[in-house]
Amino acid sequence: MFGKKKHPHPLEQEIQKLAQFGFQKMGDFRAEDVFILGYPKSGNTLLQHVVAHLVFGLRKDASKSLINSCVTEFYNNPWFFRHNPQHFFKSHELPHPNFKKVIYIVRDGREAVRSYYYMLKNMNQKVSLENLYTSGGETFVGTWANHLETWLENPYNAQILWVRYEDLIQDKKQTLKAICQFLALERTEDELESVMEATSLANMKAMEQDFSWQRSKSHKTWKEDAQFVREGNTKGFESDTQMNQAWVSAFEGKSKAMLQKFMYLP
16 A cells, blocks of 8 residues: 555564664674684684683683673674674684684694594584594585685685694693784783683683583583583594594595694694
C-alpha cells in the first residue's frame, strides 16, 4: 500500500542497537587491527593471553571471557566490542586483504599436530594420529607446512611479527619485548614479570578451572575432565608412547623445507 511505513528487519534492528553501544560485526576490521594467527595448537591461546595482559594490564586471575573481550576469538563470535581504535583478534585463517598487522606464532609442526590430535580427542571427535601425521597435518586451514608457506608469501603485504612458540616458552621476556616493540608498547621490567607470571603454564592451568572457561568448553562438547592447557611441551612427540617414528618421518618428508627454515631440522 502506498505510504505504508517500512519497519527494519529484526536483524537490522539488532545491529543498530548493538552498534549504539560500541559493538561491531565480526569482519568490520580496520587497518590498525592486530591478528594473532598460526596453525591450530601452535600456542595461539597462550599468545592471546600474553597480548591481552601486555596491552590491557589485566590481573593474573582475569577470566576467559575478559581475555576474549580484549583479544577476540575469530570463530563463534559474531560480534565484538571495540574498546579502542585498534582491536585484537585470534584466528587460524590464511592471508586476507583485511589482515594488515599480524603476529604469527610458529610451533614445531611435529608437536603442533600431536597437540591438535589430543584436542580433537578431548572434544570427542574421531581422529587418527597416523592420518594427521602422514597427511602433513591436514586441518580445516590446510597442512602445517602449507599454512606457513602461504603466510611467508604474504600476498597482501601484511606487517608480520614472527614468534616461535619455543622462544615464547624458553626466552619469554625477550619475546615479550619483541611483541611490545611491534605494538609500540612501553612496559617496565616489573610489568613484564607480571605478564610472565599471569601467562605461566601453572597459572593458565589454574585459570582453565574458571567458570567462563569451563562454560566456553561446554559449547564444544569437551570431555568433562579434559584439559585444553595440557603440557606446553616442545618435544613431547619424542616420548609419547602413542607415536610411531614412521609417521613422524612421513610428516618430516612433507614438511622438510618449513621445518628447516624455522630451525626444527638441521
